[in-house]
Amino acid sequence: MTFADEWTLVVAHAGGGPSPELIVLLGLAALGSTLVLALALAALVRRRSRSYLLVALALSTLLARTGVAALSAAGAVGAESHHVLEHGLDAAMAALVIAAVYDARSVRKAARDDGSRGGES
Secondary structure (H helix, E strand, O other), rough: OEEEEEHHHHHHHOOEEEEEHHHHHHHHHHHHHHHHHHHHHHHHHOOOHHHHHHHHHHHHHHHHHHHEEEEEOOOOOOHHHHHHHHHHHHHHHHHHHHHHHHHHHHHHHHHHHHOOOOOOO
């Protein structure tokens, strides 16, 4: 059995389209991802920092993954493309989180260094 056959068994039901369970699951994932992204964007608007932007972008990959799954279930994206896209989004999320942590640490270090000089440039 190939990956495509296994994927078909997961998303299809007797009617030939995506199973009702998968549709509900994707809907819940979209709702949850949208809520988390909205909270991240609210924090970004409040804090206005590069680290918060990177975190918001990282969390946006969750919504993008749901979109890829929905397109795949609808037949617009093939199983192999679905697999590659989701792994690409995973890698993008990891890179964005690492960049956010690095940026936050760099900003904190720069602020600490400026403070030790009495704020003089």
